[in-house]
Amino acid sequence: MDRKAVEKKWQLKWEKAKFHNFNPKSDKPKEYVLEMFSYPSGAKLHVGHWYNYGPADSYARFKRMKGYNVFQPMGFDAFGLPAENYAIKTGVHPKDSTKTNIETMEKQLRAMGAMFDWNAEVKTCEEKYYKWTQWLFLQLYKKGLAYRKEAPVNWCPSCNTVLANEQVVEGACERCGTTVVRKNLTQWFFKITEYAEELLSGLDGLDWPEKTKTMQKNWIGKSTGCEIEFECDTGDKIRVYTTRCDTVFGVTYVVLAPEHPLAQKITTDEQRDAVNAYIAETSKANEIDRLSTTREKTGVFTGAYCTNPLSGKKIPIYLADYVLYSYGTGAVMAVPAHDERDFEFATKYDLPIVQVIESRSGPTKLPFCEDGIMVGSLGFDGLYGEEAREKVANEIAKLGKGGKKVNYRLRDWLVSRQRYWGAPIPVVHCPNCGIVPVPEKNLPVALPYEVEFRPDGKSPLEKCEEFMNTTCPQCGGEARRDPDTLDTFVCSSWYFLRYADPDNDKEPFDVEKVKKLLPVDTYVGGAEHACMHLLYARFITKALRDMGYLNFGEPFKRLIHQGVIMGPDGNRMSKSHGNIVSPDEYIEEYGSDAFRLYLMFGFSYTEGGPWNDDGIKAISKFLDKIEKTILKIMTYSEKNAPYSTEEKALDYARNFAIQKITRDMQNFSFNTAVARMMELLNAITKYDALDVKNTTLLKATVKDFLLLLAPCAPHFCEELWEQIGEKGFIFERSYPVENPEKLVLDETEYALQINSKIISRVMIPSSFKQEEIQDFVLGLDSVKEKLDGKEVKKCIVVQGRLVNLIV
């Protein structure tokens, strides 16, 4: 078979018949199969794309044959840094390079032969799309879920530009290697923290990899503790957050983050110089240094004191940058005896260490950070762990000095980027009215083409006067636009909704259409998005739901991560490793079906692994053998119809394969599914070698075989389907369903064990029940011989598996 010609032929036929376009009128149950859309890079489709899209498409095709109305769209996550960086390097405008790249990739994706519904295509850099991304921003703003505040950004002093987190590699600029510093700019945020609790609890009901759920859980980082108020001699009140309020009697000092508003206020005159110097010093330190655990702790005494509300003791107040202003209250109570960090700090600055917790088992070695028994804590002595914390927290609440509190590690999502190639933030800054959102009817705020995007310290858009100068929608006076663009993760946080209604120019999507298609039934993509895209998309979905646009809160019911295909050397494929494998030559030589099938067979889908092409030739031969065998068998005339042992065996193999392959396809266990197909082909060949055969059964089996294989080798199977004289597309046919009767054999092989050691295998009638099996086994001569007159104490029978005699 000329595979390349055959691929072209069927791709054309499918397209002509609009065979892959979703039919909204169908009464079949819908199945939304989605693969993460790709970034249009200049290079060709790489093995990773193929590995993501090929097998996932086979799944979609399988579901179609199983009777679902499948929707499988594809699009491009087209805004973003790489295009802009490429432009800076070469001078080619991002819009132009992106357009060309999308054209090439689209062509390649079509050549792959996946059943993408190109009618639903979405490109996030097009006005007709980002208009609605901006709309989304405005809705969040209206709801109070988008706000502005000053925040540190990554700044490269050499390139003179803001960097995205992805561009900071080990604390240095990805491009020039200069150490990145912190710089405070006013930034836009989305209040994802508002949904922290639901983002956490919603995970339980999802059919997602446990690993990903755990990562999101840790990222959200719920912590249950207690806030306690310490009153300063100045009258100011310092609230601290702690998860160990049972150690409150061991507090020997209180620490504020250097940015804490009270830091300057409470400082005494003698300490003022030292404190100012310390604050100046720490503000210079960059994020990376500051967050490093190995860094030695530093701090400074403020000269001020406060009072422990429970013990009444006076304790000093320090500033130290090991306390984060952005978490909890930005202040902590230090208990050196029961916290490693406080212990280290107290040791360095010679502060008292007071033990108030005792180990339940063995001696207590300080710092002792586990749960223990309270000591030296007045009326609380003797209490342990959770109960102790409960009682202390209640007491604090009773005193009006705080109480239980839940905190999350999750921070709000910083969405503004001082970059060019993104959706402009639809906001106007008016000298009279302040921040004014652009009215929805004026959307999109179009991204201008003629812009100097080479970095020189300013946001690229800020240099474009035509863009920046506008009038205030509220007062009509002169005003300036916001020069920032939105993080590309904003664009990708709702694209799966737009697929349902991609050409709507009245609204982001028709609510009814989305209700019908969403949520996504199966989402396939890389695990690297666990705490970014997947979390953002969940947040946006919940926010839109609460605004009344959606009737569901979780966008992706089932999630599958394909593994990573590494270079042959076991490293991640990259230019710097020089280990990139291109699919093209393989497709040229063996065809896209063979390549896809090899990807499915050679790797465990969710594991991936180093590339190795040893098996691809074998897959190609497998296809050749199928072709040869099937075409030969289909020429047989149907006359003989014996049905005995061999026929039963073939029928068993056929139905066994149907059962297992169906299960494996459903579970994304593609390697075993293909293995079962090979087994079935082996059974067919074996039967075909007989002199007398039931050609009716054989031909029916062969047809089932083709139907089973079709999702995994679509062009190849369409062609054979036609060649054996069938009408219409093979994908219009139903996937075979096993006949359970044929799976029941007269006899089943059992393993025979004596004292858990296998002594032999025997065939036992399948209909036998426990006792019958036992009697049957004990009656065997070989067993009697082995038992040698010993008494059988116990007989364990595992139906259909084994018999274990304990003597």
Added chain:
RNA sequence: GCCGCUGUGAUGAAAUUGGCAGACAUACGGGACUUAGAAUCCCGCGGUAGAGAUACCGUAACGGUUCAAAUCCGUUCAGCGGCACCA
């Protein structure tokens, strides 16, 4: 440092979730057909001992639970991924 995952032949991997370890392939070895084989077909293929039937050992290492462990529990080692002063 903390959290999570993984560890099975020469190789990619299977194993109905506690029930015959190594399915299905690749590589390798042997044979058939052939002028020839990188084509096709057949046979073998975890290790050790043995001519052989067979026996013993074997799922990173050690220990435990069980009639039965790759699978469950504990300790250790190795690799990968995530988080990284979150009080």
